[in-house]
Amino acid sequence: MVGDSVVLGAMSPQPSQLSPARADAFVNDDGRPTSSFRDELRRINDARNVLTVLSFYAQNVTIIAVALWWQHPVGYAIAFVLMGRAHAQCTSLMHEAAHRLLFTNKRLNDFVGSWLLGYVSFTSTVAYRRVHMAHHRQEFGPDEPDIPLYANYPVSAASLRRKLWRDASGRTALKLFRQQFTALGSPVARIRNTQLKIIGTHIALITVASVVSSPLVWVMFWLLPYMTVWRVINRLRSIAEHGGMQAGDDRRISTHSVRQGLLARLFLVPYGIGFHLAHHVDAGIPFRSLPRYHRCLVSSGYAQREYPTYRSLWRALSSGPNPAS
DSSP states (O other): OBTTTBOOOTTOOOGGGOOOOOOOSSBOTTSOBOHHHHHHHTOOOHHHHHHHHHHHHHHHHHHHHHHHHHOOHHHHHHHHHHHHHHHHHHHHHHHHHHTTOSOSSHHHHHHIIIIIIIGGGTOOHHHHHHHHHHHHHSTTSTTOTTHHHHTTOSOOHHHHHHHHHHHHTTHHHHHHHHHHHHHTTOSOHHHHHHHHHHHHHHHHHHHHHHHHTOHHHHIIIIIHHHHTHHHHHHHHHHHHHHTTOOOOSSHHHHOOEEOOOHHHHHHTSTTTTTOHHHHHHOTTSOGGGHHHHHHHHHHTTOOOOEESOHHHHHHHHTOSOOTTO
């Protein structure tokens, strides 16, 4: 427990419940990869990652183009939902760049991470990297930025519904946008300039949308999905990573593990970001290698508490008592 109103660790296993991994040629007893295996896992495939970023843009431009060509409410609705998924893709690749795992060339990694991924999804990759590295240094530690997001689980089903409704209705996004506009008045030039870059990026996107069709295309298929669908996806994914957990030397105390199904990988946790326990045991492994590393963690007995689906974990996260009862 932290303070009077923030409860942590209600869903964490006790250390005595966790046994060491069976050390072999791939993982040590603490789950970390052996040195030779780690070198293999940490290789970054620059060429494939270029294609991945290009594919991200190509597929989502195609979704919008098909919706505009079809000109049918069903097509617009499908595109709207899929563009919420596009933000999940964008921020997952940005997360990879924040770890400097997208490209071996640091300047290319940071340029793509900021201008082609972060800014387009209303995020400063540099600022995100700063707080995210604090998260990795010690989950739930004194510099953990997301404790309010992870604390007090399991909550009641009604409480989780209220949180998701705030996300789906755009209220969470509006709060974040207010913070960003306030940053325009920051006395720190770097903060002001970053917000101006984000605004400039979206002026460019609005201009492109206006030339091709209408500025409403940006509103309907980028801004509003970010404010609604993406905010719901972000909460569901985030609480599935660390909701109800706590600080501990063993990453299994601070991080959930969930079996990765096809639909989840397509809509909720693209580009391997759902292999979160593996990512926290060794944060220097690129996303392409995480499935293989995760299989080693499972086979060695390290990943002992794996939820079979995200739905089963969300049920556990929303199984708390109703405060009114």
